Amino acid sequence: MQSRLMPLVVAASLVAGQAWAQPAPIEGTWLSEDGKLAVEVAPCGEAQCGRIAWMAPKAGRDEPRLDDENPDPALRSRPLCGLRIVEGLQPDGNGGWRGGRLYYPKHGRSYSIDLSPLPDGDMRMRAYLGLPVLGRTETWSRASAPLPACGEPAA
Template sequence: MTDSQQDFIEGVWLTGLKDAHVAIEIDDAGKAQGRIVWMERDKEEDGGPRIDKLNPDKSLRERLLEDMYILTDFEYKGNGTWESGEVYDPDSGKTYSGSIQSTGPNVLKMRGYVGIKLFGRTELWTRVND
């Protein structure tokens, strides 16, 4: 039922900004979810862990970014493509529509956009080898 490219998404990935590792897993419903498992320390503050200080929900602004889900509910569409998910950007506090394209076993094209895919940004994420 799965094609060989579907499983490429699972693993730990270095973000395009190279400041975090995101673990992506496929849940029981077959959707891809991704959470931060490592993040650079806060350079602006005391070098402590980074918090979700730009979240639009003021009650969430003190939570740690590490261990937080930033990729949610991506559905596999075939040919190494995952779509219909959401990407939370802790650097802006905004949530975007997203798509993920596997370009092989070690590189993902992550795209976050508003409305249509034309209006967005793409990052290349690379697999973190153990």
């Protein structure tokens, strides 16, 4: 009897292991830890990418915010709203996403980025240069309500 059950136990554990390793869904809109930026993540080819969907307005400024810290002078006049800042995220086999790049307009630099799901549905975002230990981690939360159009103040 035990020898007949063993293949079923092995098969069930393999299926359970594959289900566990499925990447956490990241499509949708995510708010940065400080709540001043929303990134809309969607498929782009074989990977997942993200664009700025909303930014908190800067105090005393009504004009659109530009990519004025970009190292390429030709790109400094492009608006930040709608700008793709996350590229190339791939499933890592452990439920998270790896191998992406994050463009950080405030510094005009790009960083490696990894995303890992948290038990509460939030996402741990790690951006780094070279080695993950040389970086910064913050928690991104899924937007729970529709946000205003990019460039408009939140209600």
